Each structure stands twice: as C-alpha cells, then as structure tokens.
Amino acid sequence: MLPSWGIYAGIAAAFILAAIGLTKRLGPEWAWVNRKIIHFSIVPAVLMFYYEKIPPEVFSGAAFVFGIFQLWPHLKKREFSWYQIEHNYGEVFFAFSASVIPLVLPREYATALLLAMAISDGVTGIIRHYYFRRHGFNVKLKKHWTGSLGYLITAAIIAFLFLEAGTVGKIGWAVILTLAEYQGWVDDNLAVPLVGSVLFLLY
Numbered sequence: 001m002l003p004s005w006g007i008y009a010g011i012a013a014a015f016i017l018a019a020i021g022l023t024k025r026l027g028p029e030w031a032w033v034n035r036k037i038i039h040f041s042i043v044p045a046v047l048m049f050y051y052e053k054i055p056p057e058v059f060s061g062a063a064f065v066f067g068i069f070q071l072w073p074h075l076k077k078r079e080f081s082w083y084q085i086e087h088n089y090g091e092v093f094f095a096f097s098a099s100v101i102p103l104v105l106p107r108e109y110a111t112a113l114l115l116a117m118a119i120s121d122g123v124t125g126i127i128r129h130y131y132f133r134r135h136g137f138n139v140k141l142k143k144h145w146t147g148s149l150g151y152l153i154t155a156a157i158i159a160f161l162f163l164e165a166g167t168v169g170k171i172g173w174a175v176i177l178t179l180a181e182y183q184g185w186v187d188d189n190l191a192v193p194l195v196g197s198v199l200f201l202l203y
Contacts, residue, residue, distance in 0.1 A: 056110075
C-alpha cells in the first residue's frame, strides 16, 4: 500500500509536471516567464512539506532528481527551449538548493526560504519581464527596481506568516533577501538560499 506521503508527493509532482506541460505550450518566446511559472508550481510541495505531509528527505530527494533532470539537457546542449536558457543554469541551481534547504534548516524557516525562492523570485521575474518588454530593453540582461519591489513585498508577507521574529527582524530578512536577489555577481538561485541560510543564525 502506498504510504500517505507518497500520495502527497505525487500530487505535488503533478503540479510541477502540469506547469512544465503548460509552459511548453506557451513556447520559447515566453521562456523567461515560463521559468517563473515553474517556480510557482513548487508552492504546493513546499506547503505539504510545511504541514508534514511530505518528509524533508522525500522533498529533498525529489528536488535533487529534478535538478539532475534539468542539468542533463544543458550537458547535452539540448536544452528544453521553452524554459531553459543556454549557459544559464538558474533552474538547476534552484532545484539543487531546494534539495539541501529542508535537510539543514528547521521546517518553519526552510518553508519561508523556499517560498521566497519560489514566489518572490517568480513575481520579480515576471514584473521585470513585462517592464522591459514594454520599454523595449533586453529582458535577458536587465534587473530593475520594479521587480525588486515585488520581491520585497512578497518576501515580507512570507516573513510575517512564517518567521518567528519581531517586525524589524522580518522586514530586515525580506530586505536582505531582496538585495541578494538583485546583486549581479552570483546567480540569485544560489545567492538567496546561501544568504537566507546564513540569516538563520539570527533567527
């Protein structure tokens, strides 16, 4: 008989696979938005992890497998063109980071960080895409304060819902993650989980 977590893991995987199927229909011209839709699709899995329906080791293992699944096309130079960008490993870093976080951080804090990676990053990416699409700039190369504002607002909401800290601490957490996402030296799918993990020492 399938354990209960197996059922929930299957439901969570169905959301992700449905997002991949939907974005494939949208096509490569929407690749930068499609990546964010797939980010959003892990939210059900994160919430199931938070409510202890999916064990951390199962969540971690599934994220790791998904990371390998996404790395392989890059290595073969046959990217999934509707959401993967040549020489951009952001979605791979995202999956591998998501595989580590539940194993090294307490459930409540890990949930907040995972949701910021999924929701806040998704919101900021879509805002920036439409801003630059409207203004005629190269969305692949630009970041803008409009997207960062979206990141800050959503990260603050997540902090107030999931973090055990005072108001200043929650806002500070959101601000620091926003800066980690905005900086241009390290891919934000690595910078945010790394900075967020270090910040746990303060919470």
